[in-house]
Amino acid sequence: MHVSKKTPALINNEVKQAESEYDSGIRLDSNNAQFILFYQTKVDNEIKKLQQEIGRLKDVSKEMYSIEMKSCMEMVQGVRTEMSSKSNQQEDRFTQLRSEVAAEVSALNFDMHGLLEFKNRSMHDVKTFFDVWVHDTIYSDEFRAQIEDHVRTLQAKTNQKVRGFSRLFDSLKGHVGESGEAFEASVGRLIDQKLEDYHSDRTGMTDYALSSNGGTVLENLSSPSMQQGDESLISMLGFVLRSNRNSPQRAITADNRPGNCWAFSGDQGHLVMKLSHKIFVRYITIEHIPRAMSPSGQIRSAPREIAISALSSPTDKVGYHLAKIEYDISGPTIQMFPILHDTNFMAEHVMFKFNSNWGEEYTCLYRVRVHGDAE
Numbered sequence: 121m122h123v124s125k126k127t128p129a130l131i132n133n134e135v136k137q138a139e140s141e142y143d144s145g146i147r148l149d150s151n152n153a154q155f156i157l158f159y160q161t162k163v164d165n166e167i168k169k170l171q172q173e174i175g176r177l178k179d180v181s182k183e184m185y186s187i188e189m190k191s192c193m194e195m196v197q198g199v200r201t202e203m204s205s206k207s208n209q210q211e212d213r214f215t216q217l218r219s220e221v222a223a224e225v226s227a228l229n230f231d232m233h234g235l236l237e238f239k240n241r242s243m244h245d246v247k248t249f250f251d252v253w254v255h256d257t258i259y260s261d262e263f264r265a266q267i268e269d270h271v272r273t274l275q276a277k278t279n280q281k282v283r284g285f286s287r288l289f290d291s292l293k294g295h296v297g298e299s300g301e302a303f304e305a306s307v308g309r310l311i312d313q314k315l316e317d318y319h320s321d322r323t324g325m326t327d328y329a330l331s332s333n334g335g336t337v338l339e340n341l342s343s344p345s346m347q348q349g350d351e352s353l354i355s356m357l358g359f360v361l362r363s364n365r366n367s368p369q370r371a372i373t374a375d376n377r378p379g380n381c382w383a384f385s386g387d388q389g390h391l392v393m394k395l396s397h398k399i400f401v402r403y404i405t406i407e408h409i410p411r412a413m414s415p416s417g418q419i420r421s422a423p424r425e426i427a428i429s430a431l432s433s434p435t436d437k438v439g440y441h442l443a444k445i446e447y448d449i450s451g452p453t454i455q456m457f458p459i460l461h462d463t464n465f466m467a468e469h470v471m472f473k474f475n476s477n478w479g480e481e482y483t484c485l486y487r488v489r490v491h492g493d494a495e
């Protein structure tokens with residue numbers, strides 16, 4: 121086979137032609153060694169350019185990072201400076217406020233000292249003036265005359281009362297026909313009755329619940345009474361302790377001797393009553409015996425928390441709330457409570473709801489009173 125031999129000039133023309141064909145997108149023969157060498161050189165040059173560009177970008181990135189870091193550091197430093205300035209301003213303000221408070225306290229102490237001195241001077245002046253006034257008044261002729269007139273008036277009243285008692289004793293003695301111890305016993309009973317009448321009305325107000333005034337308890341609407349023994353009467357040291365008729369009517373009577381109370385089981389119960397007249401309810405009074413008069417020495421059976429309502433009728437189950445009160449066993453035996461709610465209607469039926477007592481298994485109610493305006 122005859123193979124033609126190519127000259128260098130012919131080879132250069134083929135390389136140029138191959139380059140032109142590659143650039144135009146024509147596929148060349150990969151077995152051509154010079155073609156591969158040419159493009160290998162070209163690829164190496166491109167790689168170097170890319171490496172140079174990457175190096176340049178790295179340098180630019182480093183420079184930008186340095187600039188950003190410097191900007192952040194400047195910003196942080198600015199924030200620190202601003203915070204330090206504000207902190208110093210606040211500290212200065214606190215120092216100023218402390219100085220102002222200290223000045224106010226000092227001025228207040230000065231004022232208090234001045235007030236104390238003024239008080240002491242005033243008290244001394246008042247005492248001096250009072251001593252002079254008392255001396256001048258007591259030793260004056262006018263005051264002496266007033267005292268003498270008052271003494272004469274008291275003597276006249278005393279003599280009048282003595283004469284009245286003498287006539288009373290004489291009439292009692294003639295009426296009873298007794299003398300000695302029997303007469304003294306009769307007078308003692310009369311005095312006891314008078315004292316009891318006084319004791320039953322120490323409030324100075326009309327009791328519209330009192331049975332002798334016309335008040336009555338509606339037993340069928342009240343709590344059941346506590347069951348007691350069949351004994352007709354048991355007494356101790358002259359005090360009635362128990363009877364066979366434990367009735368809620370006792371709660372509206374004036375007889376408050378120890379044991380003469382209305383007792384019901386437990387610490388909760390209710391009492392419904394009809395007043396003697398329709399009234400505007402103004403006050404409620406609760407009464408219990410004193411501890412010293414209790415045979416057991418305790419009054420834990422006394423009611424404690426009590427709610428009072430005015431009923432429109434005996435069958436009214438709700439009523440109008442008047443007051444919620446608490447009887448204090450450490451206080452006086454008779455305790456009066458005002459009705460704080462304004463009532464624009466007159467009530468004839470009142471319900472007492474007892475919610476607790478002072479620790480006993482039963483509750484003992486001696487007397488309740490209802491006061492108001494009847495018009």
